Structures are given as structure tokens and as C-alpha cells.
Amino acid sequence: MQYPFTEEQLALADLTRDFMEREVAPVAAEMDRRTDPKDCYPGELLNKASHLGLRTMAVPEEHGGIGADTTTKALCLWTGAQIEIGVIKCLSQCWKVSNAIFKCGSEAVLEKWGKMFVEDHDCVGSFVITEPDYGSDNVYRQSDPAVGLKTSAVQDGDYFVLNGAKRFTSLTSWAKILLVFARTNPDVPLHQGTTCFLVHGDQEGVTYGNVHDKLGYRLYPNAESYYDNVRVHKDDILGEVDKGFQTFATVFRGSAELPACNTGIARGIYNFCLQHAKERIQGGKPIIEHQTIQHMLAEMLMNIEVAEQFMWRICWGVENDESYNTRFTRYGKVFSDQVALKTIAFATDILGGIGIMKETPTEKMMRDLLTFLHGDGTDSITLLRAAQTLDEPA
Incomplete structure (x- = not known):
């Protein structure tokens, strides 16, 4: 691996790989095929991961974690995604939630919510933003007050009263901590x-609707939620009033999460294709000896490795470059999405019919890649967000 990872980072990646191979890989395919999406949530696996310290990895050391930085989180996510994306993405969600709480929370928030997150091995969280009528409008900055989410929060003394509906939000039905964004x-x-x-x-007034029946990422479920006169004390605000998207930016400004997901899964597909090419005999010899297959494997790996190197550049910039521009985050998402689609195209050619059979891991991996192309916004809206920074220096 041509990147200067520390011994601690590599040890955490090894811990992640061992857990994913030992606990997740043997059961992932069966869990993914469960008819009811509610039955796909990997609660027991997340509990086991928590006892290894993986769930709380991003929590600061003084509060019981190891304070994993952007590179460490991306490395562990990338490692786990090569084996199964849903479980490791659930853990990545925990890293984002704890990052937001411990970076933006008041002392009261840390004592109540931070302590709860650290001590409860079954505690996961959810960023609750997307609504039935507002998705991209929530992430693309526009000047019209009428545009964007409509969940309301009206102050009533020391409390705010929340009313609204949300959908497509991750882990919502199982989250013990909901980060609800309201106007x-x-x-x-x-x-x-x-x-x-x-x-x-x-909490009283919070109810849940459908768990969405998705094509892929089925072990990382999304659901609907509703808020009917939910009373929230002012001490339970994360960040400041009217500055919720500054809290949001704390987590997502320099995230390498989506490139790590995409390149990790793509690596998993490549590894399977490479082994298959060495074993599959056509034309009287292993197909890897055919130049066409060699060319496709080389181009597949080239795309993946370029996307990975830019991902590590994002990680380094977030931690070390005060002038880091958020459009690098946007580029990482869009470019790795494009690499994902190219990887699928090459894999279906190299593998032929076996690649789409449920008996092979690539069938699920392809569904997983296709499912999250819209993550953190479609590629079109992501590039529009990048375009808003064109006059800013790199």
C-alpha cells in the first residue's frame, strides 16, 4: 500500500478486516436476501464491532475512543467495503454522528448524548435531513427562503416544538440518537x-414509517420518520440556533466516506475478477492470458488506484491544509462514482454470466455500487456545488 500510514492505522485496518472476514462475510449474503428490509439491520454484528472499539473509534481519547482522524476512518471503511459495505457503512455512520456530537456539542450535550453514545454498545445515530419533497434542495445553496426542508421548530420557552416528515434517512428506525434538522x-x-x-x-411524538426496500446497501437501511409536536429542550441543540448547516459541515466538509465506499467495493470486485481470470479456462488457457482480459483488468485497476490516491489526498488536505477547498470532497465523490460504473462494466465482461449470479459476491457488490451513486446528492448536483467554488483557489 503506497501511502505513509502509521502502524496504529494499519493495525486498525487489520482489526477491521479480521472482524469483517470472521463475523460479517459468512452471514452477509443471507442477510442481504431477506425479504423484509427491516430484517436486514445488522444489530448483533454492530454490537460485536462495538466491543472491539470500532463503533466508538472517532470519539476523542478523553471521552473513551481513540480520536481516529479522517485518514484512519477512510482506511478502515475502505478495508471493510472490500468485504461487505452495509455493516462497515453503519460503523461509518457512527463515526460521523460521534464526530458531530464531540466537535459541536456543549458540555451539557457531551455529558448527556456523548456519554450515552459511548456507553451503549447498541447506540447508533441518524442524520435526519431529507424530506419527501426536499432532497437536493437541502444541499445546494440557494437564496430563496421558500426552497428546502419544511420541518419546523417553533420556540416555546426553553423548548422547541418540532413538526414534520422525513424519508430516506439512514438507520433512522434503529437510531437512539436522531440529529433532526428543522427550520x-x-x-x-x-x-x-x-x-x-x-x-x-x-421520544414522545416520534413515529416511524416504511423501511425502504432498496436494491443494495440492504444491511444499511433507510426509513421514514414523523415528528408530531416533539418537544426538544434548548440544551439539546447541537451547535447554535440557525446554524445547523455549520454543524453539518463539520462532518461533511472534508469527508472521504463516499470515495472509500466506492473504491473499497470496486477493489472487492477487481480482486474477484483477477482470481476468476486466473482460474477460468477458455480457448485452451486461463483467460488472463488473453490480451483483451489483461487490458480490461489493467484499466479497471488503473481507475481504482487513481481514485484511491485522490481519496488519500482529500484525507491529507482535511487534516493538514488550512486552504483545503470543499470541491475536492465533491470531486472525490463524483470521480469514484464514475470509477464504480466503469468497474461494473469491465466486471460483467470479464466474468460473463457468473458475475450476476447470487452465488458469487460480485452480484451484491454491483447492486451496492449502483445503489449509492446518489449519496450526499446526485453527481449532477454535486458538480453544481463544486461550481459554486470555481473562483476559489485550489
Whole structure:
């Protein structure tokens, strides 16, 4: 691996790989095929991962974690994604939630919500933003106050009363900590009048709808949720009033999560294709000896390795470059999405019919890659977000 990882980072990657191979790989295919998406949630596996310290990896050392940085999280996510994406993505969600809580939380928040997250091995969280009528409008900055999420938060003394509906949000039905984004000032643009509230998953007034029946990432479920006069104390605000998207940016400004997911799965597909090419006999010899197959494997690996190197550049920039531009984050997502599609195209050619059979891991991996192309916004909206920074230096 041509990157200067520390011994601690490599040890954590080995721990992740061992856990994923030992605990997840033997059961992932069966869990993925369960008819009811509610039955795909890997709660027992996440509990086991938590006892190894993987769930709380991003928590600062003084609060019981190891304070994993961007590179460490990306390395572990990339490692796990080569084996099974759903479980490791659930853990990555925990890293994002704990990152937000411990970076943006007041002392009261850390004592209540931070302590709860660290001590409960079954505690996961959910960023609750997307609504039935508002998805891309929530991430693409626009000046019209009428645009964007409509969940409201009206102050009533020391409390805020939340009302609204959300959908497509990750781990929502199982989350003990909901980070609910609601409009506290509907008269200004979304990014100037939204607040992030910490809400108990079983709090009065919170109900849940469908768990979405997805093509892939089935071990990382998404669901609907509804908020009917949910009362949240002002001490349970994460960050500041009207500055919810600053809290959001703390987590997503320099994230390498999506490139790590895409390149990790793509690596898993490549590894299977390479082994298959060495074993499959056509034309009287292993197909890897045919130049056409060699060319496809070489181009597949070239695409993956270029995307990986840019991912590590993102990680380094977030941690070391004060002038880091968020469009690098956007590029990492879009480019790795494009690499994902090319990987699928090459794999279906190299593998032929066996590649889409449920008896092989590549069938699930291809579904997983296709499922998350819209993650953190479609590629089109992501490039529009990057275009808003064209005049800024790299």
C-alpha cells in the first residue's frame, strides 16, 4: 500500500478486516436476501464491532475512543467495503454522528448524548435531513427562503416544538440518537435558518414509517420518520440556533466516506475478477492470458488506484491544509462514482454470466455500487456545488 500510514492505522485496518472476514462475510449474503428490509439491520454484528472499539473509534481519547482522524476512518471503511459495505457503512455512520456530537456539542450535550453514545454498545445515530419533497434542495445553496426542508421548530420557552416528515434517512428506525434538522427561521435561506436538534429515537411524538426496500446497501437501511409536536429542550441543540448547516459541515466538509465506499467495493470486485481470470479456462488457457482480459483488468485497476490516491489526498488536505477547498470532497465523490460504473462494466465482461449470479459476491457488490451513486446528492448536483467554488483557489 503506497501511502505513509502509521502502524496504529494499519493495525486498525487489520482489526477491521479480521472482524469483517470472521463475523460479517459468512452471514452477509443471507442477510442481504431477506425479504423484509427491516430484517436486514445488522444489530448483533454492530454490537460485536462495538466491543472491539470500532463503533466508538472517532470519539476523542478523553471521552473513551481513540480520536481516529479522517485518514484512519477512510482506511478502515475502505478495508471493510472490500468485504461487505452495509455493516462497515453503519460503523461509518457512527463515526460521523460521534464526530458531530464531540466537535459541536456543549458540555451539557457531551455529558448527556456523548456519554450515552459511548456507553451503549447498541447506540447508533441518524442524520435526519431529507424530506419527501426536499432532497437536493437541502444541499445546494440557494437564496430563496421558500426552497428546502419544511420541518419546523417553533420556540416555546426553553423548548422547541418540532413538526414534520422525513424519508430516506439512514438507520433512522434503529437510531437512539436522531440529529433532526428543522427550520427555526423560515424567513431566511435554508442554510441561514436551520438548527440541528438531538432527539431520542423513542421520544414522545416520534413515529416511524416504511423501511425502504432498496436494491443494495440492504444491511444499511433507510426509513421514514414523523415528528408530531416533539418537544426538544434548548440544551439539546447541537451547535447554535440557525446554524445547523455549520454543524453539518463539520462532518461533511472534508469527508472521504463516499470515495472509500466506492473504491473499497470496486477493489472487492477487481480482486474477484483477477482470481476468476486466473482460474477460468477458455480457448485452451486461463483467460488472463488473453490480451483483451489483461487490458480490461489493467484499466479497471488503473481507475481504482487513481481514485484511491485522490481519496488519500482529500484525507491529507482535511487534516493538514488550512486552504483545503470543499470541491475536492465533491470531486472525490463524483470521480469514484464514475470509477464504480466503469468497474461494473469491465466486471460483467470479464466474468460473463457468473458475475450476476447470487452465488458469487460480485452480484451484491454491483447492486451496492449502483445503489449509492446518489449519496450526499446526485453527481449532477454535486458538480453544481463544486461550481459554486470555481473562483476559489485550489
